[in-house]
Amino acid sequence: MTENKHGKSSDDDPVEAQLRFEAALYGDWYSQSILASYVQEKSSEKSHSEAAEALKPDHDSHSD
Numbered sequence: 001m002t003e004n005k006h007g008k009s010s011d012d013d014p015v016e017a018q019l020r021f022e023a024a025l026y027g028d029w030y031s032q033s034i035l036a037s038y039v040q041e042k043s044s045e046k047s048h049s050e051a052a053e054a055l056k057p058d059h060d061s062h063s064d
Contacts, residue, residue, distance in 0.1 A: 016042070 019038055023031040 013042070 016035075016038060019031070019035040023035045025031075
């Protein structure tokens with residue numbers, strides 16, 4: 001059995017869990033490459049959304 005050393009992120013994402021399973025099962029460069037691309041894209045989207053949230057003006061603090 002393989003352990004998930006990346007926290008519980010794949011538990012929350014069934015696509016990532018499936019890709020991790022296939023990469024472990026087949027062990028070929030193609031499966032591992034698809035998994036790496038998916039995780040990288042997902043983390044990139046997350047950081048972009050967090051940056052957008054941080055840049056939003058806070059309307060509540062300006063109300064008098």
